[in-house]
Amino acid sequence: MSVETVNRGYVYSGTPTSDEAERYFRQCFGADRLMYNLHVAHLYAYLEKNGHTIGEKLPTFKEMGMPTVKEFKQVRVDDDGNKYLYEVDAFASNEAKQHFKKAMNLFNKDAFKGQFKKSALKRQKTLGIEPTFRDLKGMPKFHSRKNSKLSYTTFNQSDNIFIDENNVLHLPLAQKSKLSGVAIKLNTHRPLPKDGRIQNITITMDSQGRFAVTINVAFEMEIESIGIPTAECILGLDYSQANFFVDSEGKKANYPHYYRAMEERLATEQRKLSRMVQGSKRWERQRLVAVKLHTKVANQRKDWLHKKAYTLANRYDMVVVEDLDLRALGQTLKLAKNQQDNGFGNFRLYLKYKLEQQGKYFVKAPKSFASTQICSDCGVKNTALKGDISTREWTCTNCHEQHDRDHNAGLNLRNYGLRWIDEVLLAPSLVVA
Ligand SMILES: [Zn+2]
Numbered sequence: 463m464s465v466e467t468v469n470r471g472y473v474y475s476g477t478p479t480s481d482e483a484e485r486y487f488r489q490c491f492g493a494d495r496l497m498y499n500l501h502v503a504h505l506y507a508y509l510e511k512n513g514h515t516i517g518e519k520l521p522t523f524k525e526m527g528m529p530t531v532k533e534f535k536q537v538r539v540d541d542d543g544n545k546y547l548y549e550v551d552a553f554a555s556n557e558a559k560q561h562f563k564k565a566m567n568l569f570n571k572d573a574f575k576g577q578f579k580k581s582a583l584k585r586q587k588t589l590g591i592e593p594t595f596r597d598l599k600g601m602p603k604f605h606s607r608k609n610s611k612l613s614y615t616t617f618n619q620s621d622n623i624f625i626d627e628n629n630v631l632h633l634p635l636a637q638k639s640k641l642s643g644v645a646i647k648l649n650t651h652r653p654l655p656k657d658g659r660i661q662n663i664t665i666t667m668d669s670q671g672r673f674a675v676t677i678n679v680a681f682e683m684e685i686e687s688i689g690i691p692t693a694e695c696i697l698g699l700d701y702s703q704a705n706f707f708v709d710s711e712g713k714k715a716n717y718p719h720y721y722r723a724m725e726e727r728l729a730t731e732q733r734k735l736s737r738m739v740q741g742s743k744r745w746e747r748q749r750l751v752a753v754k755l756h757t758k759v760a761n762q763r764k765d766w767l768h769k770k771a772y773t774l775a776n777r778y779d780m781v782v783v784e785d786l787d788l789r790a791l792g793q794t795l796k797l798a799k800n801q802q803d804n805g806f807g808n809f810r811l812y813l814k815y816k817l818e819q820q821g822k823y824f825v826k827a828p829k830s831f832a833s834t835q836i837c838s839d840c841g842v843k844n845t846a847l848k849g850d851i852s853t854r855e856w857t858c859t860n861c862h863e864q865h866d867r868d869h870n871a872g873l874n875l876r877n878y879g880l881r882w883i884d885e886v887l888l889a890p891s892l893v894v895a
Pocket of ligand 1: 837838839840841842858859860861862863
């Protein structure tokens with residue numbers, strides 16, 4: 463038996479307890495957006511002045527003399543006497559800086575490709591307007607009031623975030639705020655873990671003006687190890703485009719059909735929306751129809767993923783998956799959409815914690831593991847399959863065994879799990895952190 467600290471996020475819908483509180487939250491969202499945009503503006507001004515060579519990374523904060531969050535705040539006061547950045551949660555501003563940094567890092571990762579957005583290329587073709595650095599794919603851009611997700615995150619410091627006996631979540635205020643307190647009433651549907659410590663919370667408001675709170679909690683959990691998994695309790699899961707996954711027992715995940723039906727309706731509503739005048743009353747009404755469907759689909763998907771992960775985690779002692787780079791996979795071919803919808807990444811996450819909290823094992827085979835090319839019977843690698851994703855069935859050139867592509871991959875992953883037990887679990891001295 464071991465005691466481990468576990469972090470988990472809980473999402474609740476909620477209602478601000480007063481108009482004042484709601485105004486405060488909106489101000490925090492605004493501050494987050496403003497602070498982000500100040501960073502973007504500084505970056506753009508720097509690139510305008512010093513030029514930007516397409517294909518190069520963005521300059522560092524130091525190189526472009528990026529002001530600190532504190533300096534940005536001071537400038538805003540001098541500009542128009544507006545002190546509101548001081549009256550909202552300080553973390554909201556700091557988070558904005560972190561998000562901006564993240565956006566820069568993401569851009570830098572692919573900067574060498576120097577690709578322009580399709581819309582910019584179209585403009586160049588039809589109107590003769592040359593694209594600039596602003597049109598590069600992934601370039602951090604201004605968050606507009608309309609299209610941004612509204613949220614801010616704040617951190618618990620000496621219990622200044624707490625839930626009272628009436629299920630009201632109390633939040634910290636900025637030092638200079640004139641308010642006496644802000645709070646949000648939670649519509650609790652499941653309790654937080656006993657003795658859980660609130661680490662941080664994120665307040666969000668969706669496009670329908672509804673509030674939600676994500677509470678990140680740390681708590682101690684007693685975990686009893688199940689010992690060494692036996693062969694029949696190990697499952698290999700191969701990610702499959704068509705079936706979500708195929709396992710080492712040849713079973714398919716049976717991704718629900720109602721989901722696809724909903725997708726069609728969603729596309730219809732989206733098409734209707736695109737034909738309306740943006741910003742008009744009818745457009746706004748239609749937008750809400752589409753948003754509601756989106757939310758419903760997302761909830762159905764999440765629900766299904768959780769249930770599936772729950773079933774597997776109860777039935778098996780070890781599940782082995784491939785360490786896929788899901789983003790890269792989505793970018794090749796036209797798989798992106800399918801792939802996103804399936805949420806295999808989230809599924810692995812749910813599966814991992816549902817297994818580990820029972821003292822069971824979640825194992826990832828490395829990217830280099832050629833699960834689709836190896837013959838699960840004789841172990842010979844059939845390299846002709848490399849990069850070929852259309853062949854569904856094949857015959858091993860060595861032992862002439864016939865294979866279903868996905869089932870074979872599932873079996874290989876299961877075999878990897880068996881080896882992992884010998885090489886890692888039973889030889890702890892070899893474990894490399
Ligand atoms: Zn073979």
